[in-house]
Amino acid sequence: MTAPTTDAPTQEIASGVDNEIFSANQRKPIGSVGLLIAAMCIAYTAFHIGVMNLYPLETWTYRLLHVGGGLVIGFLLFSSLTFAESEGNPRTGRMLMLAPAAVLVGVAFVQVMLFWAGGTGVDQAASATATRWTFGVPLLIGTVWAMLVAWFMPDPRRGQLDLADIILAFAAVAVTAYIIFHAPLLRLRAGTGLAKEADMFAALIGVLLILELTRRMAGLALVIIAGIFILYSFVGPWLPGILYHRGYSLTRFFTYVFTDQGILGPTTAISSTYIILFVAFAAFLQASRVGEYFVNFAFAAAGDRRGGPAKVAVFGSGLMGMINGTSAGNVVATGSLTIPLMKKVGYKPQTAAAVEAAASSGGQILPPIMGAGAFIMSEITGIAYSDIVVAAIIPALLYFVSVYFNVDLMAQKFNMKGLPREELPQFRKLAKQVFLFIPILILIGALFMGYSVIRAGTLAMAAAAVVSWLTPYKMGVKEILFALEISTKMTLQLVAVCAAAGIIVGVIALTGLGTRFSSLLLGLAENNQMLALFFAMIVSIVLGMGMPTTAAYAVAASVIAPGLISMGIDTLTAHFFIFYFAVMSAITPPVALAAYAGAAIARSDPMKTSVESFKMGMAAFVVPFMFFSSPELLMQGEWLNIIHVVAGALLGVFLLSSAVQAWYFGHLNTVLRIVLAVAAVAMIDSGFLTDFIGIGTAVAVWAIQKRLVKPGAVARGAD
Template sequence: MSHKTDPIPHAVQDEDHPVATSTAAIADGVDEEVVEPNRRVFAGWQFLLFAGLAIAYSGFHLFSLNIYPIETWSFRIVHIAGALILGYGLFAGARFAESEAVASPAWLKGVALALLIPAAYTLFQVFMMHQTLSGGAMRIDPAIESLHFGYPLMATTAAAIVLSWFLRQARHRFNPADLVLMVCALATAGYLLLIYNTPLRASTGTSFAPIGISWAAIAGSLLILELTRRVAGLALVVISAVFLVYVFAGPYLPGFLGYPGLSLQRFFSQVYTDAGILGPTTAVSSTYIILFIIFAAFLQASKVGDYFVNFAFAAAGRARGGPAKVSIFASGLMGMINGTSAGNVVSTGSLTIPLMKKVGYPARSAGAIEAAASTGGQIMPPIMGAGAFIMAEVTGIPYTEIAIAALIPAILYFASIYFMVDFEAARKGMRGMRRDEIPRFSHLVKQAYLFAPIIILVAALFMGYSVIRAGTLATASAAVVSWISPHKMGIRSILKALQLAGTMSIQIIAVCACAGLIVGVISLTGVGARFSSLLLGLAGVSQLLALVFAMLISILLGMGMPTTAAYAVAASVVAPGLINIGIQPLVAHFFVFYFAVVSAITPPVALASYAAAGISGDNPMGTSVASFKIGLAAFIVPFMFFYSPAMLMEGSALQILRVGVTATLGIVLLSGVVQKWFFGPVNGIARLVMLVGAMFLIYGGIYTDIAGLAIAAALFVLQRRQFASSPHPT
């Protein structure tokens, strides 16, 4: 990380020299921009150029969403093309050269520069085709589309991608191969904009479709896959490649996986439409996600993130194991607005993990707690990361209804983590932070107005404003509120926020476009329907077996992928099957969403856990196993949706209240089972009884609730009697 070299403040580094006052903030730099290892750091005219592009990109979305909307497909094509151009400008395809002496040889750069000629030629051909169609022609000659546009574009894109893997330069230098890719992205978008704004758009997916659409779609898919590799790693790219292979290998596969097959032209002439790349995932990233990234950037510019973390320290720092509880509150607050589990770990964990280790948590526990808490930020209403917006788009269920339904599950998840860390702190006799080690609550309350943008967002949503209008109001309010805070936003700060938003959006837009490619394969090959029939067959044997299978597939599809992509893919493959076996759409999609989220802490590929291990210094696999245990409730709660829909606010007020209270008690017992502690140490037999009681309470039935409450009451009485006179830590 570039923005913190020593995350432990001076006030907590030396217990023998406490400071005299606690008004000073602990968190400082939470809102600083994190510079990824493969992101270029420019200076001079290059910095101004890409800063200007990022500002223009963010400004384009604000203008189009609020003032002058443009045609849907055109808007989404520009949305993806802008991210590709910015992404290839800012993110390198290979490790940076540590010095000019070890940079790639000049001839390799010369080859890259030579590729600019065919790239520019394809862009020129787009202009010529525009002239031809403007002159009254009904379509372009297929030979011209292939020989003068398609073949050069394909060859240049593929060659530049491969070349970018081997072309190493210093971090502050621009890569000529990436310049070629930027021109190819421009040519691809230009051709698609040209064709999709003519009657030829209706021919996509048929034998009458212009061959150029297929060439542009192949080049565009390659560009999306390569950028996804750079900003999100190989996992999503490999899964996408498997799905793409399936398109052409499907006819040769046995059983339910087999299908008649699609030709290369027919598939690619349709995949870069709203059936695939321009479909639901890009629809959400080009509206809701980009808007909330801009909102988050404005909050960062006004230092609200620092305030959130300091507020959490003031509220929970003095409790036993204080920093661990701080990480729960801080990660919940930050996770609502930043949308990625691993990103949340990096922003808050660099502060909370060292402090947890200081009060007695082992490195593994500290990393696991932060990973589990940061992952929970994705399910915390009202914003819930980007996945909730995709859920609203796919299901047609209003976003406000989804946010309300998420309330009890989110409370259960964070209650589980809270009691896990509390029982561990009690078992190990850990202390909280001293009064002089945390900010003074009375001092922070005076700045409670910094919560105003989030309150305005929630109020606007529940008053019936559209998500776009509510997000825009909240963004504007973040700037206004800053004017009465110590970090006032002027023109420079607003431009900086827009630049930050443009840069921050690259990863999620690439991921959504890549997920759209997978969604396109699923919809065009019909594999989702065949998976549904498989689930239906399993449900005939046992609905629980079908749910377990759906859980495993959702986690498998989500491993190594950001939440948004994980949910988008799982929603296309798994959710329709769950709906077909009789599960309500809201319950089915929440089931899939939860497991897509917790894939970030599920071994063996757990992105959030790996990010936390990098900060704590512990073994990544060990941290992922520990975070899996701490987040155990998240693997049980989705089954509660099925057996007790009141968990998602479906039912009478009394049913919802009963299920919420008893499930919370069940979560407390489950935490005690994992940590071997209730009001004192718990032996093997008592843990088994606690587990039974926890399952009864979590199940949600009236009789199981009564039995669970009886077990919990008996355990409470026995534990209090056993340890009333014992000097155990409390």
């Protein structure tokens, strides 16, 4: 299905920002095949919305259909290669090469269908090796065979489905159908000595398919990390110290990891409910052009200010990133508009890309949606969603104010102008359409009125369709179906990475690695909480490099959070701390996915862009330490104390931004940059002494720059 069109002309600057984004390895099937894939995508999202609101399913069945359906559509839509500009033809003999894989997977598929038709499967009375040659071995060999052909002899036709990937899709159906049929038995025997060989084969092939789809959609980083954790499960008996464990058999490990302790656990629980719901909400906003309105509104409000496009990126990309769910994906969506405009008013290519990356990443910490982060945190910690959203307000404010300070100071430094007012949307005209913010307001209102997250998200989605009827882009049946279709395409990456993260979570639970790592953290920090937080920051960033936020946070929280909490750090503070650094891994060199996505659009050096984005978002590396030492930043405490701490924090991030940009009330030399940076770091502690140091330093540097005093006089005054 193609995007619906309208006769209404689009004159606004953000026209096209809501268009569907195609990745380099995404197919564009045409004709009846394209309609079939569109129908599958529509059915996938509609199924989830229906189950969540109307007809609840048993937990394992629902999550297995979520993962299995994502695998099927993912393999059909996303190739193992990046498509070239011009299509070629498949290699001669390729069909013949795939014939054995098709036969082997077909045999296993028929065996599973016979289970369902006959009503009996591999029950507890069956032998340990039952269906080895009619299910397990054929499915494993056929799946690996098809995977290898897809790697080394890919089909270069973008408009056609690849037979190898069709075979992998059938393998995914066979695995899903087997586990659903045997779920009542697997709840009892998975991960124990009672598990059957067939159970192991189904789980093993399921893991292989998840990792392959993750590689296609999110790159190798998460696949390598998951592979290391899987390897660790088997080499534990030969490892020293805290890494030692007794080891596990193939059957026990793989059947355990495909339960609600691993792949079907918390990460898939989130992706099958909150993530898919709010991605669908974002898709409805996209299909109704509300996202386009958000960006136009930002341009009308700030586009003519100095460095205007950069300020638009801060607000527009932050707002879009909040509902988008992935930092890099949001950079591609909004950066294609904002980055060229930033370059137009004088920003260097790497700076333009860095601003977009920092703003889009910040959307992941912006309430009320936080790119699904709030829902994941609520699921893991048991803390009410509303409490998490309230706690996130001030840290998000500090981050975006900091990025704003950076772009404004840079604009002052290089005397950058905004865009001409005649090139921008008319604010008066857009103000008349402020009702397009209603879906967001309904979402927030419903949540704070006590509605469930699912009900609130569904109401907001419906509101997005209703408000579109007051615009030229009315959502009818065709537009709603299009929204459901693109929702599935936007969700697939998160389905894959959450399932892959579930593998890691399962390994941690099975081996007890989280508890042992917590003991190591305690030992290294020697009960020094600040030192423990520093180690936690490093681990969160390293684990998050190359991984989407949801997976990065889920893995880091499993490894680090128990140790921090056992040291007496508040649960909410510990998880927020980990979450912020997992988010910021997207703009942290050397592997910064959001910065690299921006660099591709700006045609800048990826490493220079990642360094620049790190500087732009530097406040995010300070704010978590601030809310550790000052819980008031998480809305915990008296209002007067909260106001005092926020005022000090705002001064701190302004001083830090000035030091980074080498501009305060004029150019800063190296010495004054260091002085301001030290003062900014001092503001981490919210005490009156540090406030005095920060304010005194700010005034002293201002006086020096205005030539009211000389540096020597300030130094003597300090004595």
